[in-house]
Amino acid sequence: MAEGKKEKNSNEESVKLFVGQVPKHMNEAQLLSMFKEFALVDEVNIIKDKTTRASRGCCFVICPSRQEADKxxxxxxxxxxxxxxxxxxxxxxxxxxxxxxxxxxxxxxLPKNVSEAEVSALFSKYGIIKDLQILRGSQQTSKGCAFLKYETKEQALAALEAINGKHKMEGSSVPLVVKWADTEKERQARRAQKAQSQASNVPNVDSQHPSLFGALPVGYVPPYNGYGYQASSVMFALYGAPGAYGLMQYRLPPMQNQHAFHGIIPPVNQGNAIRGATPDLSPNMGPRNYAIPPASYVGSGYPNVPALQYPMAYPGGMLGHRPLSSSPGSVTPTGANSNSAASSSPGTSSGGQLEGPPGANLFIYHIPQDFGDQDLANAFQQFGRVLSAKVFVDKATGVSKCFGFVSYDGPVAAQNAIAMMNGFQLSGKKLKVQLKRDNKQNNPY
DNA sequence: TCATATT
Incomplete structure (x- = not known):
């Protein structure tokens, strides 16, 4: 349906819009015809998963002008x-x-004593200044730099080329620096860089615990974790809750995942707590997944982490709703069967936003600050098959918003989870666990 | 405090 003039959209004039809440089944042609009812649209691009090519539920819309975009x-x-x-x-x-x-x-x-007016006078020679601010400190003292917006790119470019490295302000011995301002993304990247360099100031495990560290595979290079900082679970075991390291997320090397210990297994099931291959482990596995060699923990208790404080080891075992259990002799003295430990449930996902059937989706509030998706999944998997578990985080800072969702494959698990976990005290706060609000009205368009 | 997803 896309006919008419389709000029290349790298046009300076054209504006890209981001559109969220797009049903995954819609295609670009449908979206294009919808948006064309309201504005001129050159193009719609559905944002797809890189590997599956499935829609991610959002798209870009290219409009020929800012005016059309605003419409x-x-x-x-x-x-x-x-x-x-x-x-x-x-x-x-x-x-x-x-x-x-x-x-x-x-x-x-900029010399510190230069005023807005003086900067303006200089830069006005190249175009219309829409905005200008000199950065100032607490006593209004200039920080020697400024941000400046022009009406058009051409004007800004003209000023940049004419002034950068060439123009000296009166009384200054060095020329001005003029560059394109950093974008938000660049600043975020910079912040992440900084956070990472601070995070790597952790105690040096190598020198302090050479023998333990030496237990790691020789020459093994862990995968890049997005933060440029590698942490081993052995370090967690040594230093306690990794939450102390701040916002960093850690990823375990695959080899260690083979022995990943999921924290909420009752002691009696320790023998089952060593997982085999774990296809369900998210690559974003939160900090509370400890990969501990069997010899390190059997008989030596658990790592001292919040995940272990759940009402898991219920001595009567009334929690043991285990839809996945094939339970060949899996009834243990605690009643919590081995499924949680031995689970090979390939469908378990902590990252996605898979919804379960009606009545099977929970909204959870007062989640401890340092919980991640996987921690949440771990905490709730004892009540049934967890289809997804998601803790919401602030987009900019990555800080948990302390609420999230857990979806089961059926309402019974959800009810059990509510019964056991609602009001359960974790990290000083009581979890609020209730059915997720149902938003799915039938909506017209 | 109820699924926010930026090729």
Missing amino acids: AVNACHNKKTLPGASSPLQVKYADGELERLEHKLFVGM
Whole structure:
């Protein structure tokens, strides 16, 4: 259906919108015709999973101008819910688009006594200044740099090329620095860099515990974890709760995963707590998964972590609802069967947002701050097959919002989880565990 | 405090 002039969209004028709450079954043609009712649209690109190519439930919409983009936003954002979506369409400028349209420059090496007016006078020669601020400290003292926005990219570029490294302000011996301002993404990357370099200031395990560290595979290089910092579970065992290391997420090397110990297994089942291959381990496995060589923990108790404080070892074993248990002689003295430990449930997922059937999805609040998806899954897997477990985190900081979801494959597990876990005290707060609100009304478009 | 997903 996409006919008409389809000029290349790298056009400076065109604007990219991000659209969320797009049902995964919709295709680009359908979305295009929908958005065309409200604005000129050049293109729709569904955002797909890199490997499965399945829709991720969102798309980009390219509009030929800012005006058209605004029309689409105003007409659609939070205004309509597509059939199958749980909440209204989210339509906004894609990440980086606003910045791209701002033509923002950074000016460095400003003498501290230079005022806005003086900077403005200089830069106005190259175009219309839409915004200008000198960065200042607590006493309003200049930090010697400024941000500056022009009306057009051409003006900004002209100023950059004319002034950067060439123009010296009166009384200054060094020329001004003029660059494109960092984008939000660049700043985030920088923050992450910094956080990482701080995180690597942890005690040196090698030198302090050479024998234990030496138990790791020789020459083994753990996979990159996205933070440039490798932590071994042995370190966790030595130093206690990894939450002390801040926001970092840790990933265990695959070899160690083979022995990953999932914290909520009753003692009597220790023998089962050594997992075999663990296809269900998320690559984002949270810090509370301890890979401990069997000899290190059998008979020596558990790592001292919150995950172990659940109402798991119920001496009457009334918790033992185990849909997955093939239970060949799996009834143990505690009643909690071996499934939790031996589970090979390939469907268990902690990352995705798979929903279970009605009545099988839980909303959980007051989750401990340092819990991740996998921790949540671990905490709730004893009540049934966990289809997904998700702790929500702040997009910018990665800090947990302390609420999340657990989905089971059936309502019985959910009810058991509510019965056992609602009000359960964890890290000083009582979990609130209730059925997730059902958002799925039938929505027209 | 109820599934937020940025090729």
